[in-house]
Amino acid sequence: FEWLAISPSDLNYTFIGAMGQTASHGLGLALAFPERRVIVLDGDGSLLMNLGCLVTIAAVAPRNFVHVLFNNAIYEQSGGQPTPGAQRTGFAAIARAVGFPIVHEYDDLLPFRKSVPELLAAGGPIFVELKVVAGQEEFQQDWSQIYAEERQKAFRRAALLNPVAKP
Numbered sequence: 001f002e003w004l005a006i007s008p009s010d011l012n013y014t015f016i017g018a019m020g021q022t023a024s025h026g027l028g029l030a031l032a033f034p035e036r037r038v039i040v041l042d043g044d045g046s047l048l049m050n051l052g053c054l055v056t057i058a059a060v061a062p063r064n065f066v067h068v069l070f071n072n073a074i075y076e077q078s079g080g081q082p083t084p085g086a087q088r089t090g091f092a093a094i095a096r097a098v099g100f101p102i103v104h105e106y107d108d109l110l111p112f113r114k115s116v117p118e119l120l121a122a123g124g125p126i127f128v129e130l131k132v133v134a135g136q137e138e139f140q141q142d143w144s145q146i147y148a149e150e151r152q153k154a155f156r157r158a159a160l161l162n163p164v165a166k167p
Contacts, residue, residue, distance in 0.1 A: 020050040066125070
């Protein structure tokens with residue numbers, strides 16, 4: 001919900017109810033639209049449910065794929081339960097081990113912000129782990145907007161009709 005408020009666009013692909021499938025959906029989009037940069041915004045709880053997708057992404061190696069993982073050590077969407085092994089799980093280390101060519105990890109926002117232009121210019125796949133603190137909900141959660149058929153149609157139109165330069 002935060003990203004929809006910060007950067008509204010018909011090109012924001014959203015889905016709810018498929019926890020664990022964020023990176024897999026992103027991979028599908030990256031393969032379907034190789035001329036577009038696909039940036040996946042994921043949570044640690046979601047990725048834990050489908051770690052095997054990292055192996056597939058590294059093997060397929062889409063150059064237009066950027067996976068940004070927000071690691072707050074909880075399942076935020078389902079009530080804030082702690083994620084198993086939160087203090088021992090190194091997602092960046094896992095991404096390196098399965099073959100992501102570019103991996104970064106940050107626990108401070110300033111170095112991450114400075115690196116964004118470089119990350120967006122590089123060929124992927126790229127994996128970025130951001131260690132963050134679970135925050136207070138500041139953004140309206142409009143579930144009807146996520147599920148709206150018009151939103152899905154707007155995404156399809158924007159993805160198919162807006163020409164872009166290759167990443």
